[in-house]
Amino acid sequence: MRPTGPREPWEGRRVVLGVTGGIAAYKVVQVARDLTRLGAEVDVVMSRAAREFVRPLSFEGVTGRPVLTEAFSAEGAAVHIRLGREADAVCVAPATADLLARAAQGRSNDLLTTTLLVARCPVLLCPAMNDRMWAHPAVLDNARRCRDLGYVLVGPDSGPLAVGEADGPGRLSEPHEIVARVGRALGADGPLAGRRVLVTAGPTREPIDPVRYVGNRSSGRMGFAIAESAWLAGAQVTLVTGPSALDDPAGVETIRVDTGRQMFDAVRPRVGEADVVVYAAAVADFRPADPAAEKLKRREMEGPPTVAFAENPDIARETLGLRREGAVAVGFALETSDLLARAEAKRIEKGFDLLVANDATEAGAGFEVETNRVTLLEAGREPLPLPILPKPIVADRILARAAALLRSGVGSS
Numbered sequence: 001m002r003p004t005g006p007r008e009p010w011e012g013r014r015v016v017l018g019v020t021g022g023i024a025a026y027k028v029v030q031v032a033r034d035l036t037r038l039g040a041e042v043d044v045v046m047s048r049a050a051r052e053f054v055r056p057l058s059f060e061g062v063t064g065r066p067v068l069t070e071a072f073s074a075e076g077a078a079v080h081i082r083l084g085r086e087a088d089a090v091c092v093a094p095a096t097a098d099l100l101a102r103a104a105q106g107r108s109n110d111l112l113t114t115t116l117l118v119a120r121c122p123v124l125l126c127p128a129m130n131d132r133m134w135a136h137p138a139v140l141d142n143a144r145r146c147r148d149l150g151y152v153l154v155g156p157d158s159g160p161l162a163v164g165e166a167d168g169p170g171r172l173s174e175p176h177e178i179v180a181r182v183g184r185a186l187g188a189d190g191p192l193a194g195r196r197v198l199v200t201a202g203p204t205r206e207p208i209d210p211v212r213y214v215g216n217r218s219s220g221r222m223g224f225a226i227a228e229s230a231w232l233a234g235a236q237v238t239l240v241t242g243p244s245a246l247d248d249p250a251g252v253e254t255i256r257v258d259t260g261r262q263m264f265d266a267v268r269p270r271v272g273e274a275d276v277v278v279y280a281a282a283v284a285d286f287r288p289a290d291p292a293a294e295k296l297k298r299r300e301m302e303g304p305p306t307v308a309f310a311e312n313p314d315i316a317r318e319t320l321g322l323r324r325e326g327a328v329a330v331g332f333a334l335e336t337s338d339l340l341a342r343a344e345a346k347r348i349e350k351g352f353d354l355l356v357a358n359d360a361t362e363a364g365a366g367f368e369v370e371t372n373r374v375t376l377l378e379a380g381r382e383p384l385p386l387p388i389l390p391k392p393i394v395a396d397r398i399l400a401r402a403a404a405l406l407r408s409g410v411g412s413s
């Protein structure tokens with residue numbers, strides 16, 4: 001019954017999702033669905049008031065698990081102990097003013113608040129209420145107390161409210177933001193926790209005139225998958241990408257650029273801060289040297305135009321010396337022949353600690369597809385060929401090696 005995606009990074013992780021009585025409860029069905037889709041086992045605990053807004057059946061439909069409502073269920077009085085002990089994260093959304101008050105006081109008058117007292121994992125509270133209620137000193141006091149107790153407050157956001165006189169804060173954070181924050185809590189002990197990862201991705205567009213450009217077929221999928229995978233592993237991630245139709249990955253600082261030179265300018269000041277730098281962008285090697293200021297018009301030209309090219313910066317090579325000592329550099333080589341020999345030469349030439357080689361001519365690998373077949377090359381190791389896999393799983397495998405190199409201190413200096 002559980003929906004399955006290409007991978008389930010939170011498989012085996014348990015999340016208690018508390019829902020208290022606010023109109024925003026309907027949005028939390030999406031949170032439950034997304035967490036489940038990412039592999040988590042989601043136990044939804046609803047207050048009586050929450051059940052006035054959304055029926056438990058909606059949550060049961062998306063999690064495939066029974067919704068818990070009473071402290072004293074058929075499973076016995078110990079259900080709150082089990083829930084709290086086994087949870088890897090607890091998230092309450094929406095958290096009403098009343099829930100904040102009870103959490104702040106350490107009360108235990110229902111299943112959710114008792115679970116809060118038992119839990120020792122990260123707890124996130126996502127307040128949502130009328131803006132006047134949120135502005136009341138008693139509510140702000142309780143929110144402060146909750147923070148002092150170690151609970152993480154997510155939101156409230158500002159924006160339109162169900163019944164709001166202003167655009168003041170009170171709105172539940174967006175479901176994708178809540179999922180991102182839960183993910184951050186689950187990644188807190190991941191292999192890249194506390195590390196910074198910088199990723200380049202996508203193609204570049206080099207203008208010929210204001211409407212035409214020289215580009216390539218990169219979709220950005222591989223780089224985006226790496227950024228997301230690094231974030232799921234606990235890293236603080238910056239993604240610098242050329243034009244891509246893909247959405248910003250959850251939790252990742254995403255910087256969008258057009259040209260190779262813009263990418264270089266965005267990457268250069270950030271390389272020195274990164275523990276892992278992944279150069280997954282397909283940067284154009286050459287750009288039209290002198291793009292026309294006006295759109296070129298056929299009628300005004302004498303035959304086909306000739307475009308002169310200038311060399312673009314090689315971002316990987318030119319940022320080599322800026323890397324922090326011990327940082328791990330990962331590069332890509334997309335070749336159409338003589339794959340391993342050319343890839344190994346590129347690894348050495350550009351100073352990559354890990355090189356991901358793939359053959360552009362192979363079906364199911366390279367540009368514009370959801371899967372990839374790559375071989376991982378490292379100094380002093382036999383090449384490691386991987387089977388054809390979905391790009392998110394390839395990303396996980398690449399980062400697992402990068403994390404191992406980082407731990408062993410093999411990174412370039």
Ligand code: C5P
Nearest residue numbers: 279280281283313314315316331332333
């Ligand atoms: O030489 P080639 O383009 O095949 O090298 C590929 C590797 O170098 C990739 O990791 C790519 O992201 C990086 N690169 C770069 N800047 C360029 C060209 C390639 O960072 N201008």
